[in-house]
Amino acid sequence: MKICVGSAGPFHAFDLARQMQRLGHLEHLYTAYPSWRVDGMPKEKVSTFPWLMAPAMLANRFGFNRVRDSLNVPMIETFDRWMAERIAPCDVFHCLSSFGLQSHRAAQSRHGALTVCDRGSAHIEYQDEILRDEFARFGARFAGIDSRLVERELEEYACCDLIFVPSSFAMRTFVAKGVPRGKLRLNPYGVDLAMFHREPKSDQTFRVLFVGTVSLQKGMPYLFEAMATLGRTDVELCVIGALEAEMRPLMAKYDGTFRYLGAVARGELYKHYSQASVLVLPSIQDGFGMVQAQAMACGVPVIATENTGAADLFNDGVEGFIVPIRDAGAIREKILALYENPAMREQMGEAAIARVRKLGGWDDYGVRAADYYMQALETRASEANANSLR
Incomplete structure (x- = not known):
């Protein structure tokens, strides 16, 4: 053939x-x-x-x-x-x-x-x-x-x-x-299981990570809103990815509430995943968010919308959470659940690694x-x- x-x-x-x-x-x-x-x-x-x-x-x-x-x-x-x-x-x-x-x-x-x-x-x-x-x-x-x-x-x-x-x-x-x-x-x-692997976390900070194009399509306003209403000053939001023009006003509105690292080379992403407590992918539409599998391979639970292919990748409540689109409240609720339950977070991270290995790359x-x-x-x-x- x-x-x-x-x-x-x-x-x-x-x-x-x-x-x-x-x-x-x-x-x-x-x-x-x-x-x-x-x-x-x-x-x-x-x-x-x-x-x-x-x-x-x-x-x-x-x-x-x-x-x-x-x-x-x-x-x-x-x-x-x-x-x-x-x-x-x-x-x-x-x-x-x-x-x-x-x-x-x-x-x-x-x-x-x-x-x-x-x-x-x-x-x-x-x-x-x-x-x-x-x-x-x-x-x-x-x-x-x-x-x-x-x-x-x-x-x-x-x-x-x-x-x-x-x-x-x-x-x-x-x-x-x-x-x-x-x-x-x-x-x-x-997912490239050789490239994406877990490294030891170097601090105790509860870190919410987003990786992808910073755009309205990726649902960024809902993540920013969820973080703004979280009520926790010891939770950090880290944003990685190229910035689309329509997001500039919202980035300015929420300035000071997140760290923006810009685009990061694919070969370096595993280091950022390994320092995260959870990856959030709040996309309005995403055929299949590959960052989900990458994060899971690094032992990171995922919170993603139902329009990201998440259901084909992990089980809701086992390796992460699947939420409706445009629902900042649901994102906030799941972030808080992981923040307040370190044992659940660790268990989900281990389950995420096992899941992507089973899927076979x-x-x-x-x-x-x-x-x-x-x-x-x-x-x-x-x-x-x-x-x-x-």
């Missing part, structure tokens, strides 16, 4: 490609990332097209969000055309959503490949709707997801043979939008993906054979 993988950036696609290489299935990886940023795969199996991604990455790093956003659609369309021109013969072409419309069609028409659209979030129309509502709640400007991207994704959902989603939450949004359940495949992401993710491919290929071959006999 020959698998080609396409993704402008790393996301989880590089982990998928490494797994396909480990299993002996990887034919080629196509990416807009620079070649020196791609590791763990033979160089002859990797093609890169960094000419638009590099400026977008620089714009993002220095906070030029308008420049970054203006480059987004041209970068996606150019990368897709580049990939479609050189897609190698394969049995399966797996590409992150938005990036592969022309490439999927090329893989189908030229190589008869099974095509897989990989969507890391909720259905794009659901995402657009819930974000419009959230921005309106806080009087923030939201132009909406670019209509060109919405159109591209809807076409991908329609033309691809399978759609991979990382959580039951994401799957529900697709079904609600009319996508056939039989086209969807649930494959929660893994990225190896199990790769095996599930390969099984889904093989089952779909066998079903298609069986149907073709049956049709030929009619």
